[in-house]
Amino acid sequence: MATIKPFRAVRPVKDKVALVASRSYEEYSEDELQCTLAHNPFSFLHIINPGFKYHKILAGEERFSLVKNRYWEFLEEKTFIKDQKPAFYLYQIKKDQFKTLGIFAATSVTDYDCGKIKKHEETLESRESLFAHYLETVGFNAEPVLITYESTKELEVLLNEQTTALPEYDFTTTDKVNHKLWPVYQADAISKITSIFSQMDALYIADGHHRCASSSLLAKAAKLAGNDTMHHDFFMSYLIPEKEVKIYEFNRMVKDLNGLSKEEFLIRLDTNFRIEQKPNNGNKPKEKHHFSMYLDGEFYLLYLRKQAYTFTDALSRLDTQILYKTILEPVLGIKDLRNDKRISYGYGKHNIIKMKDCIDKGDFKVGFSLVPITMEEIKQIADAGLVMPPKSTYIEPKLRSGLTIYEL
Structure with a gap:
């Protein structure tokens, strides 16, 4: 049984919503960020980057406190309003042929803790603690x-x-x-939506593993401190049909060949792969267990030798795991995919060309392109209680910040 409930969102007034809503902070180039902050006083970026007002880069407790102050200012200036009644919020995103309709709702921390909301990625304890402290200080969550x-x-x-x-x-x-x-305020519609979700055995996190984990951490800390409220027992989510999720791959680029010559490296790969050299046209792999590689000005396609590799579970069948177990760890010596500075990740429609450019410039020595992971693979990993290697998926839609805000 999945538990969701309506909530009283804080959200932009109608005539300013297009000015308030912002992309994720990390998606802005420095020039774009500075231009937006300088010329759009209503952008949500002013809340999450409060140091702009004082021409200062802020961090830690100082930044968290000023984030709260900027948020209060948006409320005081009537840029934000708070709904009088709890609601579900249906949100549709459309671009070209892509369209999705989902629900902003309050989702149960208990469901996450007991595994009804399933994860497929591991989280870092330091990031969990930092974001939990951030939520506690600012008192709201704006990123579902x-x-x-x-x-x-x-x-x-x-x-x-x-x-x-x-x-x-x-x-x-x-x-x-x-x-x-x-906004869906009607009691009968709210009741029907809540009832339908209560009959679902499980929900699956597509994006936001650290936000879930930090909400859980905050709820536990609030209970221990004796100041927990009903708001701590829920976190804001955007619930979307799995068929409407778009999943893209992350490419991998490595700075060196771990002391091997090009010829020695290719011979090592021959153990697990049939290798074909391809024209320099940025060939992308088209099937599972096939990989595109760019090395020394040439593209190669690598076909996994299934006789040389044993499938044991859903994780072992994942292409990002296969690449790690057959090349990145044993050949290139990369054991810690999260923290090793020799490896970098890229995504995007034209990223195989960007990967080529980076390697041609000498920033990296070799790059690998994979086919995207499927939603079914994500569910198999989550259902088995396993976790994927980092940067296994780039998932859309990417949501705007500041459209609906959940106060703690």
Whole structure:
């Protein structure tokens, strides 16, 4: 049984929503960030980057306190309002042929703790603690966890009925993405949505593992301190049908060949792969267990020798795990994928060309491209209680910050 509930969101007033909503902080180039902060006083970036006002880079407790102050200012200036009644918030994102409709809701920390909300990535304790302290200090959460569910016809019909009304928000951002939002206040609709989710055996985290873990940590700390509230028992999520999630691959680039010559390196790879040299046209692999490699100005396709590799579980069948176990760890000597400075990751539609450019410039020695992991593979990993190697998936949609805010 999955537990979700409506909440009273803090959100932008209608005429400023397009100015407030921002992409994830990490997605902005430095020039773009500075331009937005300088020319858009309503951007949510002012809240999460409060030092701009004082021309100072802030960190730690000082930054957290000023984030809270900027948030209060947005409330005081009526840039933000708080809904009078709890609601679910239906949010549609559309660009070109891609369209998705999901639900902003409060999701149960208990469900996460007991494994009803399943994860497929490991988290870092230091990041969990830092973000939990951040949440405790600022008192709100503006970045929802992206969670998937297996849709039912009943829920699909119900949500589509709600979107026949005029949306509260309807705006298009400069990346040509159209955003629409419908608050659902009606008690009968809320009851039906809640009931449908209560019949689901499991939900799956697509993006936001550290946000889930830190919310759980904060709830435990609040209980121990005796100041926990109902708000601590839930965190904000964006619930989306799993069929509407788009998953892309992360490429891997390594700075050196671990002391091997090109010829020695290729001979080592021959143990586990059939190797074919390909024209320099950025060939991407098209099947599972096939890898594209760029080395010394040449592209290669690597085909896994299945006689030389043993599949034992869902994780062992994952291409990112195969690459780690057959090349990155034993040949290139990279044991810690999270912290080794010799490896870097890239994503994007044209990333295989970017990978080539980085290697041609001498920033890296070799690069690998993989086919994207599927939603079914993510579920198999999560159901088995396993975790993927880092940077196994780049998942869309990427959500705007500041559209709905969950106060703790």
